[in-house]
Amino acid sequence: MExxxxxxxxxxLMVFGVPVAWSFAGVLMFLIWAYDVGTTTLLLQGxxxxxxxxxxxxxxxxxxxxxxxxxxxxxxxxxxMELMVRGRKGGLGASLVLSSGVFGAISGTATAxxxxxxxxxxxxxxxxxxxxxxxxxxxxxxxxxxxxxxPSLTLILFGVVTRQSIxxxxxxxxxxxxLLLVALIIFNxxxxxxxxPDGAEAGAPGQAQERGATIFGKALPALSVPVIxxxxxxGGVFTxxxxxxxxxxxxxFIGFFIYRDLTFGGLWNSFVEAGQTTGTxxxxxxxxxxxxxxxxxxxxxxxxxRAVAALTESRILILLLVNAFLIFVGMIMDDLxxxxxxxxxxxxxxxxxxxxxxxxxxxxACSVVIGANSPPVAPILYMxxxxxxxxxxxxxxxxxxxxxxxxxxIMIAVTFIPALSLLVPRLLGVH
Numbered sequence: 001m002e003x004x005x006x007x008x009x010x011x012x013l014m015v016f017g018v019p020v021a022w023s024f025a026g027v028l029m030f031l032i033w034a035y036d037v038g039t040t041t042l043l044l045q046g047x048x049x050x051x052x053x054x055x056x057x058x059x060x061x062x063x064x065x066x067x068x069x070x071x072x073x074x075x076x077x078x079x080x081m082e083l084m085v086r087g088r089k090g091g092l093g094a095s096l097v098l099s100s101g102v103f104g105a106i107s108g109t110a111t112a113x114x115x116x117x118x119x120x121x122x123x124x125x126x127x128x129x130x131x132x133x134x135x136x137x138x139x140x141x142x143x144x145x146x147x148x149x150x151p152s153l154t155l156i157l158f159g160v161v162t163r164q165s166i167x168x169x170x171x172x173x174x175x176x177x178x179l180l181l182v183a184l185i186i187f188n189x190x191x192x193x194x195x196x197p198d199g200a201e202a203g204a205p206g207q208a209q210e211r212g213a214t215i216f217g218k219a220l221p222a223l224s225v226p227v228i229x230x231x232x233x234x235g236g237v238f239t240x241x242x243x244x245x246x247x248x249x250x251x252x253f254i255g256f257f258i259y260r261d262l263t264f265g266g267l268w269n270s271f272v273e274a275g276q277t278t279g280t281x282x283x284x285x286x287x288x289x290x291x292x293x294x295x296x297x298x299x300x301x302x303x304x305x306r307a308v309a310a311l312t313e314s315r316i317l318i319l320l321l322v323n324a325f326l327i328f329v330g331m332i333m334d335d336l337x338x339x340x341x342x343x344x345x346x347x348x349x350x351x352x353x354x355x356x357x358x359x360x361x362x363x364x365a366c367s368v369v370i371g372a373n374s375p376p377v378a379p380i381l382y383m384x385x386x387x388x389x390x391x392x393x394x395x396x397x398x399x400x401x402x403x404x405x406x407x408x409x410i411m412i413a414v415t416f417i418p419a420l421s422l423l424v425p426r427l428l429g430v431h
Contacts, residue, residue: 002034003300006291010337020337021280024287031294042290049289050282053241054160058281060244061151063274064251065107070266071255073222074116077102080219090192092128093135094185096121097142101181104146106225106247109153110335110372110380113143118387126388129196133385133394137373140384140395141402142184144369147335148177150230151240151247154368157285157339158361161292162347165358166240167233168431172362172421176414180369183406191398221254234428281336288340295345305349315353319415322346326364327411330371331378338368355418358431362421366411373399373407 006027013023032039068074081098085091099121100113107113118139125135147154150170159166229247232238238246255262308318330338343364350360372380378392381399385392414420425431 002031002298003295003303005034006031010341014337019280021283021287024284024291024337024341028287028291028294031291035294035298037294037297042293045293046286046290050286052160054156054166055285057151057156057166057241057244058153059274059278060241060248061107061153061156062109062277062281063270064244064247065109065112066270066274067248067251067255067262067267068103068106068222068225069112069116070262070270071251072259072261073106073225073251073254074099074103075120075261076219076222076259078117078120079215080223083215088189089196090185090189092121092125093130093138093188093192096125096135096138097145097181097184097188100139100142101145101149101177102223102226104143104149104152104177106222106229107146110143110146111383113146114139114380114383114387117143118384122388130192131195131394131398132388132390133396134191134195134398136384136388136390136392136395137381137399137402138184138188139388140373140378140381140399141369141407142181143380143384144372145177145181147365147368148173148180150174150233151243152365153281154335154339154365155361156240157281157336158343158364160285161288161340161344162357162361164361165430168358168425169361170230170233170240171425171428171430172358173365174424175420176362176366176410179410179413179420180407183410184402187402187406221258225250225254234430284336285340288337291341292344300345302348304345305352308349309352316416318349318353319355322349323363323367323411323415326367327370327374330367331374335368335372338371339364356422358425359418359421363411363415366407366414370403370407370411373403 009030010023010027013026014020018026031037032042078095078099081095082092084098085094088094096117099117103113103117122135122139126132146152150173152170152173155169155173156166158164159169225247228250229243232246233240233243252262252267308321311321312318326338326342329342347357347360350357372378375396381395382392385395422431
């Protein structure tokens with residue numbers, strides 16, 4: 001009964017607007033009281049869990065994302081993507097999806113993609129006839145490509161709390177990420193035929209006088225960043241943590257000396273914003289590690305496994321139940337909460353029914369994509385609506401359409417076709 005009360009307390013605190021980190025602290029205080037846990041040992045265990053070289057990748061990738069945002073990378077990427085799809089029906093929407101995917105392969109966060117891509121593209125899309133509600137929904141879902149296309153902060157956190165290879169997890173979501181990207185482009189093309197008149201996208205804004213070779217030349221430094229990061233990781237040149245440090249150095253070099261959009265003021269703001277974001281995440285991790293310790297010591301994961309097994313012995317039904325629960329929790333909790341608290345609770349159950357932990361990481365990442373855009377909380381969708389200058393009520397219907405016709409089928413395919421997640425890691429020899 002205590003775990004159920006803990007979940008209700010967490011949800012209640014978040015619904016009433018308590019910051020996520022302090023909501024976790026409230027849950028921890030309840031569990032310490034309910035189970036009469038000694039706090040001295042628990043605090044030591046929590047701080048030791050944070051003593052990880054892998055976790056160094058977290059603040060560095062966050063910083064790299066902010067540096068890319070301040071350094072003009074997003075604007076060059078959008079220009080190149082618009083060039084690729086210029087004149088095609090739904091081309092401007094497709095360029096938003098492609099830009100979000102590539103930017104996700106640089107920053108690893110959805111919020112950075114929403115802020116960078118959305119700020120530049122929301123108004124041009126509206127001017128070309130895209131409804132602002134639809135644009136915001138498309139921005140919200142496509143920004144979450146940053147969770148699937150490596151590097152991904154969500155997968156780093158999952159790897160830390162479940163002690164899985166970060167490199168293998170990065171590789172596991174490449175195929176699901178590409179599938180989501182392609183499916184969103186196809187969906188956008190279908191929808192664009194319904195609300196865009198012929199010739200509405202005959203040219204991309206601001207590019208009529210600019211030659212394709214010039215646009216490609218400007219975008220080349222930005223496009224080289226994911227190649228350097230991922231090529232270095234899978235080529236064995238450096239670890240994910242070292243790759244994050246390299247990404248920061250490359251971002252500063254490009255911003256200062258190539259694009260010259262990054263100023264010392266922008267550099268300082270990037271450090272401050274990255275520090276604030278990282279501090280929040282670290283607090284969440286600290287409290288979640290201690291919550292996890294309490295739950296493991298009280299046998300909560302084992303109780304959960306027995307409870308699900310009592311409902312059904314069918315492997316298919318168990319996976320469907322876990323998927324449904326992850327999506328439901330994702331509707332009312334943010335992606336960090338789902339990743340660091342809920343997902344590890346199901347790990348013993350997944351092992352028992354023969355699901356590879358890396359495969360499960362891919363399932364969790366797909367569930368986060370759906371949950372982060374599903375009301376009532378839907379943090380990414382709310383942020384996209386603010387940037388898109390529209391009420392969330394106008395974005396709910398298109399967001400649900402994208403979830404049901406695009407994201408949900410991909411999640412089901414990833415769940416029941418393990419090769420979609422495990423083929424690339426095995427081909428690369430990282431799993």
